[in-house]
Amino acid sequence: MAKMILGKKVGMTQVFSPEGKLIPVTAIEAGPCVIAQVKSEATDGYNAIQIGFGAVKNKNVTNAMKGHFAKADAAPVRFLREMRVDSPDTYQMGQNIDVSAFETGEKVDVVGISKGKGFAGTIKRWNFSRGPMAHGSKNHRRPASAGAKGPARTFKGKKSPGHMGGERVTIQNLEIIKVDLEKNLLLIKGAVPGPKKGLVMVKNAVKGV
Structure with a gap:
């Protein structure tokens, strides 16, 4: 059964396993x-459920969205995301989803928006090597030639300076170390994309990946 929950990245910490091994984890306030x-x-032409998360002031919600949430008999929320499901009949509008849907040791995929780095050169963006640093060299951090001489054009997909970060990133097969029902927390092994307080989506891992 497909499972998904939206949450807010709290930050990273570390916990000890029962064997005494130190494990780095990311805390996510989910649901x-x-x-x-x-x-x-x-x-609608496809099977899916729309999940909402995040408190929002009533004055910041449009009348159209107020009517949308009124159909589900639910309070308006800030974020909405969809998840494809096989049998939508097993879900009901207005139904709540919390961290109890997940278990310790379960593998999940985490989706988030990576930190924006602004405009970056080829060394930072693509891990290029710098040029010679001698006094006569004028190619310290330049991206070198732009295109081939014969076609006299730049090929599509060439690694060049440009905007770095701020992209949708999915980290697969992360392990849930702990589920805290009281605080609505998921402790997930390793790092997940996005800044602190950033929106993340946690869903059960795709089998065979």
């Missing part, structure tokens, strides 16, 4: 989330 809409092939 509670609400199912704002259930989509089916008959009405």
